[in-house]
Amino acid sequence: MEVQIRFLLSRDDELHRRGYYVVAQALKDTGAEIILGECQTPREIAKTALDEDVNIIGYRIMQGAPKVLVPLLIERMQENKIEDIPIVLGGIIPKRDIPFLKEYGVKEIFHPHTPVAHIQQNIMKIASDYRN
Amino acid sequence: MIKENILQEIAKVNEKYTEELKKIIDKIPENKKENFTMSGIKLKPIFTPEDTANMNFSDDLSTPGQYPYTRSSHPAGYLSRLSNPFNMRQVTGIGTAEETNKRWKYLFSQGARAISVVGAPTAWGPDVDHECTLGFAGKDSLAADTFADMETLFDGIDLRKISVHLISGSTITLAMYIAIAQKQGIEPKDLRGSMSNSLRPDRDCIEIIEYCHKNMPLFHSGYIDVRNVREAGCTAAQEIAFGCAMGMAAVETAAEKGIDVDEIAPRISWFVNSCPDFFEEIAKFRAMRKVWAKTMKQRCKAKNPRSWQWRAHCQTYAPTLTAQQPFNNIIRSTIYALPAIIGGVQSLHVNSFDETLACPTEFSVQISLKTMQIIAHETGITSVIDPMGGSYYIEWLTKKLEEEAESLIDTINSKGGAFDAWKWMQEEVRKEAAKNQKELDLGEKILVGVNAFSEEEDLQTQAFETLQDHAPFEALYDYDPSIRDKQIKRLNKIRMERDNEKVEKAKKLLFDTFKSNENAIPNLIEAVQTNITQGEIWKIRTEAEGREHDLGMYMLG
Numbered sequence A: 001m002e003v004q005i006r007f008l009l010s011r012d013d014e015l016h017r018r019g020y021y022v023v024a025q026a027l028k029d030t031g032a033e034i035i036l037g038e039c040q041t042p043r044e045i046a047k048t049a050l051d052e053d054v055n056i057i058g059y060r061i062m063q064g065a066p067k068v069l070v071p072l073l074i075e076r077m078q079e080n081k082i083e084d085i086p087i088v089l090g091g092i093i094p095k096r097d098i099p100f101l102k103e104y105g106v107k108e109i110f111h112p113h114t115p116v117a118h119i120q121q122n123i124m125k126i127a128s129d130y131r132n
Numbered sequence B: 001m002i003k004e005n006i007l008q009e010i011a012k013v014n015e016k017y018t019e020e021l022k023k024i025i026d027k028i029p030e031n032k033k034e035n036f037t038m039s040g041i042k043l044k045p046i047f048t049p050e051d052t053a054n055m056n057f058s059d060d061l062s063t064p065g066q067y068p069y070t071r072s073s074h075p076a077g078y079l080s081r082l083s084n085p086f087n088m089r090q091v092t093g094i095g096t097a098e099e100t101n102k103r104w105k106y107l108f109s110q111g112a113r114a115i116s117v118v119g120a121p122t123a124w125g126p127d128v129d130h131e132c133t134l135g136f137a138g139k140d141s142l143a144a145d146t147f148a149d150m151e152t153l154f155d156g157i158d159l160r161k162i163s164v165h166l167i168s169g170s171t172i173t174l175a176m177y178i179a180i181a182q183k184q185g186i187e188p189k190d191l192r193g194s195m196s197n198s199l200r201p202d203r204d205c206i207e208i209i210e211y212c213h214k215n216m217p218l219f220h221s222g223y224i225d226v227r228n229v230r231e232a233g234c235t236a237a238q239e240i241a242f243g244c245a246m247g248m249a250a251v252e253t254a255a256e257k258g259i260d261v262d263e264i265a266p267r268i269s270w271f272v273n274s275c276p277d278f279f280e281e282i283a284k285f286r287a288m289r290k291v292w293a294k295t296m297k298q299r300c301k302a303k304n305p306r307s308w309q310w311r312a313h314c315q316t317y318a319p320t321l322t323a324q325q326p327f328n329n330i331i332r333s334t335i336y337a338l339p340a341i342i343g344g345v346q347s348l349h350v351n352s353f354d355e356t357l358a359c360p361t362e363f364s365v366q367i368s369l370k371t372m373q374i375i376a377h378e379t380g381i382t383s384v385i386d387p388m389g390g391s392y393y394i395e396w397l398t399k400k401l402e403e404e405a406e407s408l409i410d411t412i413n414s415k416g417g418a419f420d421a422w423k424w425m426q427e428e429v430r431k432e433a434a435k436n437q438k439e440l441d442l443g444e445k446i447l448v449g450v451n452a453f454s455e456e457e458d459l460q461t462q463a464f465e466t467l468q469d470h471a472p473f474e475a476l477y478d479y480d481p482s483i484r485d486k487q488i489k490r491l492n493k494i495r496m497e498r499d500n501e502k503v504e505k506a507k508k509l510l511f512d513t514f515k516s517n518e519n520a521i522p523n524l525i526e527a528v529q530t531n532i533t534q535g536e537i538w539k540i541r542t543e544a545e546g547r548e549h550d551l552g553m554y555m556l557g
Helices: A018-029 A042-052 A066-079 A095-103 A116-131 B004-026 B057-061 B097-109 B147-153 B171-183 B203-215 B227-232 B236-256 B261-267 B278-299 B328-342 B362-378 B392-414 B422-441 B459-470 B482-497 B500-515 B521-528 B534-545
Strands: A006-011 A033-039 A056-061 A087-091 A108-110 B087-092 B114-118 B163-167 B193-195 B222-225 B268-274 B312-316 B347-349
Touching: A006 A018, A006 A042, A006 A116, A018 A033, A018 A056, A018 A087, A018 A116, A018 B227, A018 B422, A033 A042, A042 A056, A042 A066, A056 A066, A056 A116, A066 A087, A066 A095, A087 A116, A095 A108, A108 A116, A116 B422, B087 B097, B087 B163, B087 B312, B087 B362, B097 B114, B097 B147, B097 B362, B147 B171, B163 B171, B171 B193, B171 B203, B171 B521, B203 B236, B203 B261, B203 B521, B222 B227, B222 B236, B222 B261, B227 B236, B227 B268, B227 B422, B236 B261, B236 B268, B236 B278, B236 B392, B236 B422, B261 B268, B268 B278, B268 B328, B278 B328, B278 B392, B312 B328, B328 B347, B328 B362, B500 B521, B500 B534
Parallel strands: A006 A033, A006 A056, A056 A087, A087 A108, B087 B114, B087 B347, B114 B163, B163 B193, B222 B268, B268 B312, B312 B347
Antiparallel strands: none
16 A cells, blocks of 8 residues: 655754755655654654654754764653654765664664665655555 | 957858858757756856957956955965965864864964864853764864863964964953953954854844954954855855845945944954866956945945955865875865965864764864865966956856846845845755755756765775774874863863852843943943853853854854
8 A cells, every 4th residue: 555655854953954945845756745853952853753643754964973872862752652653864974873773763874965866766665665 | 449340350250150160069868968056056168259249348358356356365466475375274172272273273383373262161051061072072063162262262372473263253262362362462453363253143243344444444343245145055046135125235234333344344254165167266366356336336436446345265176075095185175275275365264074974173173274275386377366267158157147146136125135135145056055955866966976886885885984994194083082081070170260240240241231232342441350150151142142142143054
């Protein structure tokens, strides 16, 4: 069955957002519903995810430390009882943080210059797996 | 510019050449036949005197330091300051004030004389002990909350000798800077420097311009940031046009406040990009000077030549810097820096090769500084003003960009000016970014080490990791969350030790100031010296104004 993807896309800083909008547009092109959280704290992301009933969260981290922000986000999601919503990351994610983040449950990490088609396919698959 | 009979002769020779060339080009595969600049301007295989035949010397070029400044804003270009031809200004903000001060002193020991400070107290958010700073404090910018932090930050830095840019558009950052200068015995009227006070219809922006206009004639109080718009995806012509349109809109807003164009325009500085397309960028800087001069003189009716003159700090392009084969970024940033210097910018930041991986280290930022020193002192590029002037290609491209930019300014004006056309400009920028991504994904544009010439086992990454593990210095920055704890401890100590009676008085004063329409800067200069924290000011301001500041509202891209 075709799953309607509701994708919350948030980021950690106000100013730098080229990749953020490129990814948002690319996913819109696949027919997904995109909720633009813009620049949000982990607490705000968890709240928007709950309010908007999304089935996948994309968090662009560039200025902050992923090893601090991801556990914070998951904690806030647990408080809202939505910790099963899959999380994908993009942005500047240090290579040595990846095992830690994956262990924490992050489904996928997209690095700079990942082809957009690859991001589209992965996100559709992760969101569908979650709903089915 | 060229005599008719000579032109005819050239046309005859060219006709023969064109025929020969056509035979060769006909054999080239269809998709390689045509070439475009990075911004999409269609190119010819060669440019000749015919392409510049319509140029008029005084209208299009003139001499350096003369309207329309195509060749240089200053009559002597870099020549009057060859020992330090342009400000080598790296963005710095790391850890707490102490770590940033140490980084500055390191850069100065290596020959730098200018800095951009990122992350000074802005009063646009809570203090460091709020949960929203978790994972951020001191990571990609300096963590600072009070005037005491600013004193540590500027400890041993002589503001008469070092050129400072504040990456902030807030009145409180400026107030703190003024107070620091006064402690060094420098009065506002003698204080130099600049800040990222992006021109926008907002209280802070207008108060900064108003205050500086009256009290700080040497300070660059207005700022046109098109560098980040270019990062976001726009073209070279849009970079010029959007910047000029923002300048025009600011002049109009200032006029409503009774400030004349010739009072605001001379204190505006630009923040621009320098991108991979070498020749297009050289032409862009030339066209930018010219279109700005024409905009100020013809469209805004400025009479003071200083209003027509373009001044800019430049930072090299980053979207093409790659995590793969990271040392390639040294080569990229060097190449991107060249057109900026050939094009005559006054100040430059060369991206560090690891900026796509983390915050730059002493090691990587040193390479950036050395890149600029080598360009300035080993290549001879700075010895001649506008060295590419007269190239048929550069002159043709300069004109082309000028025409495109002028027509874009007309379009923006027909939409009511930059502030009203904001959404349209934003959409244009994002459209270009999406197009650019598609070209990369389809392999129409090559990014070495990413979509071409890549390798499974990345040799450079291996070398980098070895360096990180074995070198006696930090090769790749690793964020330390204890920076935040250190700053919280410092903040608590300041809160304990300051004269809290004075702080309460300052709070009351600021509340009344923010509630009224008076310019907040004079009272802020007094207030910050009590060590009232930025979080306290933020809270008072939000209460007094009944709303929170929206930082993203006036960001293009």
